[in-house]
Amino acid sequence: MKYEKGKLSYRDISKQLGVVQQTIQKWVAIFQAHGEELLRKNYTKYSAEFKMDVLNYMHDNGASQTL
Numbered sequence: 001m002k003y004e005k006g007k008l009s010y011r012d013i014s015k016q017l018g019v020v021q022q023t024i025q026k027w028v029a030i031f032q033a034h035g036e037e038l039l040r041k042n043y044t045k046y047s048a049e050f051k052m053d054v055l056n057y058m059h060d061n062g063a064s065q066t067l
Contacts, residue, residue: 010025010028018062
């Protein structure tokens with residue numbers, strides 16, 4: 001994780017991803033509290049690979065996370 005490695009600040013990451021800085025802070029806090037296992041839980045029928053593909057598409061194409 002770029003933030004945890006000290007390479008980028010919350011501000012830098014929020015600019016890169018086009019996400020509000022407070023959202024990044026929430027995500028980091030959730031990740032720190034629950035670890036990678038949180039990402040592995042299946043709340044939907046979609047695979048982790050599909051979810052990552054969607055996130056990568058959103059990042060690469062500047063798609064919004066909100067409707």
